[in-house]
Amino acid sequence: MLIAGNGIIDLLKVNNVENSQDNEKKTDGWEREVLEKVALAAITEQTRARRWGVFFKVLTFGYLAILLGVALYPNMKKEIGVDGKEHTAVIDIVGVIAEGKDVNADNVIKSLRAAVKDKNTKGIILHSNSPGGSPVQSAYIYEEIRNIKKLNPKLPIYAVVSDMCASGCYYIASATDKIFVSPASLVGSIGVIMDGFGFVDTMKTLGVERRLITAGAHKAMLDPFSPPKADETQYMQNLINQVHQQFITAVKDGRGNRLKETPDMFSGLVWTGEEGVKLGVADAFGNDSSVAKDQIGADRLVDFTESEEFFDKLIGKMGASFAHAISSALQTPALR
Numbered sequence: 089m090l091i092a093g094n095g096i097i098d099l100l101k102v103n104n105v106e107n108s109q110d111n112e113k114k115t116d117g118w119e120r121e122v123l124e125k126v127a128l129a130a131i132t133e134q135t136r137a138r139r140w141g142v143f144f145k146v147l148t149f150g151y152l153a154i155l156l157g158v159a160l161y162p163n164m165k166k167e168i169g170v171d172g173k174e175h176t177a178v179i180d181i182v183g184v185i186a187e188g189k190d191v192n193a194d195n196v197i198k199s200l201r202a203a204v205k206d207k208n209t210k211g212i213i214l215h216s217n218s219p220g221g222s223p224v225q226s227a228y229i230y231e232e233i234r235n236i237k238k239l240n241p242k243l244p245i246y247a248v249v250s251d252m253c254a255s256g257c258y259y260i261a262s263a264t265d266k267i268f269v270s271p272a273s274l275v276g277s278i279g280v281i282m283d284g285f286g287f288v289d290t291m292k293t294l295g296v297e298r299r300l301i302t303a304g305a306h307k308a309m310l311d312p313f314s315p316p317k318a319d320e321t322q323y324m325q326n327l328i329n330q331v332h333q334q335f336i337t338a339v340k341d342g343r344g345n346r347l348k349e350t351p352d353m354f355s356g357l358v359w360t361g362e363e364g365v366k367l368g369v370a371d372a373f374g375n376d377s378s379v380a381k382d383q384i385g386a387d388r389l390v391d392f393t394e395s396e397e398f399f400d401k402l403i404g405k406m407g408a409s410f411a412h413a414i415s416s417a418l419q420t421p422a423l424r
Contacts, residue, residue: 175210176386176389177211179199182218183218193224193228193229196229199392199393211380216248216253217251218252218254220257221255221256222256223334226256226257233245246383247266247268250273254276267370269361269372273361275360276359276369279332280335306323336354339354
């Protein structure tokens with residue numbers, strides 16, 4: 089029995105060893121499988137990360153390329169077609185005329201000088217579509233055109249009106265040799281405006297008390313929260329009358345005896361292009377292409393419009409908006 093017992097014990101030991109080995113094999117197989125799955129997942133993740141990395145690099149490169157293209161576009165645009173052949177330079181007067189806007193004296197004057205400097209420029213067209221704006225900016229451009237004409241008497245400068253050339257825009261156009269319009273264009277508005285609001289009655293209704301401290305009797309002139317004063321209103325009226333007279337003088341100097349003056353000519357009225365030609369406010373009908381071909385003799389149009397650099401505009405946008413808001417709050421006179 090003892091021997092047999094030992095044999096059974098030995099047999100049990102053998103079975104235990106075999107079971108242990110089987111368990112170890114199963115354990116090893118399970119661990120190996122887990123490791124393989126982890127390694128495969130890591131490889132998959134790396135591949136995915138690599139693909140996303142490539143995607144974002146391409147996206148970033150494309151974005152930078154677009155920014156660069158936008159920044160360089162104005163300069164690139166000017167070079168299109170400039171290859172030694174005669175052309176007509178086109179400069180846009182499109183939008184509100186004001187410092188900080190695309191149409192401002194600095195940009196337009198740079199555009200004019202660049203066009204004049206180009207030896208292949210046979211004539212200049214001011215493509216005009218503007219309701220007007222700052223009398224100061226308009227006057228700067230007006231004087232630049234007059235100076236260019238004195239120095240380059242054989243270089244024609246024409247204004248070509250599309251939809252509208254009113255107030256400050258017409259101020260500028262009157263300096264050119266001729267003004268061309270469409271029969272349905274709107275031209276004129278030779279006047280000055282200063283506008284604002286008064287909230288005195290509103291404050292009374294709401295029970296709001298105005299507390300204002302100034303140093304200087306007229307420092308709060310035309311304050312919208314205080315009742316208007318007759319002497320201050322008259323003072324501002326005299327001021328805009330002076331600006332209006334400057335505008336009238338500029339138009340008369342520019343247009344000369346072509347104007348068929350009427351009592352309402354300088355009242356701020358606008359006319360259609362058809363009526364404008366009859367009154368001498370405009371000269372004839374035409375568009376950019378027809379004027380370039382028939383009047384200047386160079387039907388090739390090249391855009392010389394100077395615009396603010398993209399990044400400068402982006403950085404200065406908030407500052408310019410703030411300045412414009414302050415200017416509006418102070419009720420700066422405008423030709424519109």
